[in-house]
Amino acid sequence: MSLKFLESLEQTIKDRHDNPSDSSYTSSLFAKGINKVAQKVGEEAVEVVIEAKDDNEELFLNEAADLLYHYIVLLRAKGYSLEDVTKILEERHK
Numbered sequence: 001m002s003l004k005f006l007e008s009l010e011q012t013i014k015d016r017h018d019n020p021s022d023s024s025y026t027s028s029l030f031a032k033g034i035n036k037v038a039q040k041v042g043e044e045a046v047e048v049v050i051e052a053k054d055d056n057e058e059l060f061l062n063e064a065a066d067l068l069y070h071y072i073v074l075l076r077a078k079g080y081s082l083e084d085v086t087k088i089l090e091e092r093h094k
């Protein structure tokens with residue numbers, strides 16, 4: 001299962017935030033500010049919606065991956081982590 005990978009990806013994204021690298025797309029996105037990061041999440045979400053209506057499953061899954069990546073970047077830009085969100089989901093689940 002790739003939940004461990006998600007933790008590792010989130011850690012890399014945090015590192016690109018805390019220690020910016022010139023060659024990193026993630027660092028360049030953080031540098032553009034919260035509005036740009038939020039805009040990217042909106043754009044990727046729209047692309048997921050568009051692909052959900054078509055039959056190209058590979059494209060749909062790729063757009064879903066883009067959305068998840070940018071969502072984690074947005075959480076970090078706001079100072080949060082996936083765990084902050086999953087805690088809320090866990091509380092709802094009780």
Ligand SMILES: N=c1c2ncn([C@@H]3O[C@H](COP(=O)(O)OP(=O)(O)OP(=O)(O)O)[C@@H](O)[C@H]3O)c2ncn1[C@@H]1O[C@H](COP(=O)(O)O)[C@@H](O)[C@H]1O
Pocket residue numbers: 009012013016023024025026027040065066069
């Ligand atoms: N998972 C991803 C990932 N998914 C998508 N993307 C980038 O998201 C961008 C989405 O493409 P778009 O056409 O929408 O955006 P764009 O035109 O390139 O850029 P914008 O000006 O619109 O922001 C592409 O540049 C992709 O490379 C990602 N960039 C990085 N990662 C991971 O993030 C980690 C850190 O990577 P670096 O930032 O490269 O160090 C690594 O584990 C990477 O695999």
